Amino acid sequence: MPENLPDLRRADGVLFDLDGVLTPTAEVHMRAWKAVFDGVFAQWDITPAYTDADYYAYVDGKKRYDGVASLLRSRNVEIPWGDVSDGPEVESVCGIGNRKNAAFAAALRRDGIAPYPGSLALITRLRAEGIPQGVVSSSKNAEEVLAAAGIRDFFTVVVDGRVAERDALASKPAPDMFRAGAVALGVNPDASVAVEDALAGVGSAVAAGFATVVGVDRGAGPEALRQAGATCIVDDLIRLLPSTNTDESMENA
Template sequence: MADALPDLTAFDAVLFDLDGVLTPTAEVHMHAWQVMFEKLFAAWDITPAYTERDYFEHLDGKKRYDGVASLLWSRDVEVPWGEPTDAPELDTVCGIGNRKNAVFESVLRSEGIAPYPGSLALLDVLRDAGTRIAVVSSSKNAREVLTAAGIIDRFEVIMDGVIAERDGLASKPAPDVFVEAAAMLGVEPASSAAVEDALSGVRSAAAGGFALVVGVDRGVGAEVLRDAGAHVVVADLDEFLAGDGAGIRTAAPAPEKEESA
């Protein structure tokens, strides 16, 4: 039975993850991580081999360096943390993370990126309804991706890895980045919705007390997203668009909007 979908325009705000929700950059990230870690594991004779499941369990949705540390720890490998300015050739957590980012940036520059059509259509509906929207991404490349996709001007607030690092906010699955983004918008999580495709992101929004947590299943699995805390799961955000361009209301409607203080 399909999830009954609420009207997203009835919430005070909708906060979107970026990679895998608004743009298919998750695929570029997945490829960049795979290329980098397969070379690293081969050079260091690390077993078991890197798999796609490693991406979903240790990397997806997390800040870059936290993801590197998490995956290495899963193989009982520990290296110095280093500094964000470390060269990609250095065998530190930061150096390894920067190594992956070099691959990602090369692909983004050469191939560009476009938003998912269903996501863009939903952004249009929310804009026309006056619903406030924000991006909540762990990536330090968020602004570059949004610019390349031509949608950076759509969002009042862009909470990204740069701000999270500057302000000492914990990485997803901690609720910090979602809760802080809501505060930057001047809304309460309890009257807002969050949209995520990553397990860590779903757990982050659920822990932040958001009224609705939407899971977008781009491959991790619908049941896994529900188990992580998603209230509803869709394969694409165009499922929220009814024939008249409005969200679909359910028997349990979203909370009424209130004016922000």
């Protein structure tokens, strides 16, 4: 194995983000956010227009309502926070977030989801090696996505948006969620590995004390992931399998 890539078989445990790392649901989330924000921006005459760059800068990796507030704040727009029970028609942070979630849930039910083949190969290998694995996701849909993808049984711990809300864990990039994941998995962050595709998620893992943070480049860009604190960058988790690691498939921090 090239020495620059971590040998996950030697880790105390591995904590994965979900969307964009294990499953291509990040693409579904992106489409749902774009549909919602395009409508909001048009209705309120907000400029400049919403772009994919906004998703990576303000929304990706954060809890749903924090993402809404962050994006609107980037356009100097402040609206009432509202309540988690707000319907999708309500013009509040929670209402807009729930509008997006309805669009995401409808797409998931309609189209289903499958794990990335490389990610499935890696978690299968780690399970065979007896390495504890968990998921740390800001999404409240994590359990549904894991079940739909057929991979829920690989993970003994899932710290998601619902757990974060229940336990008052701050949104990524604060360390709370990855720190809670390590505690729940019973591992030390400095001897474990975090795997993330979002800048906020990389920052969260670094702040939680993970010495090894794998950045998966699904669109955020290797330089941005590196600046956020990723210690190595791959384009597919298949690169972390011992038999397929290549220096050409990753970039060093």
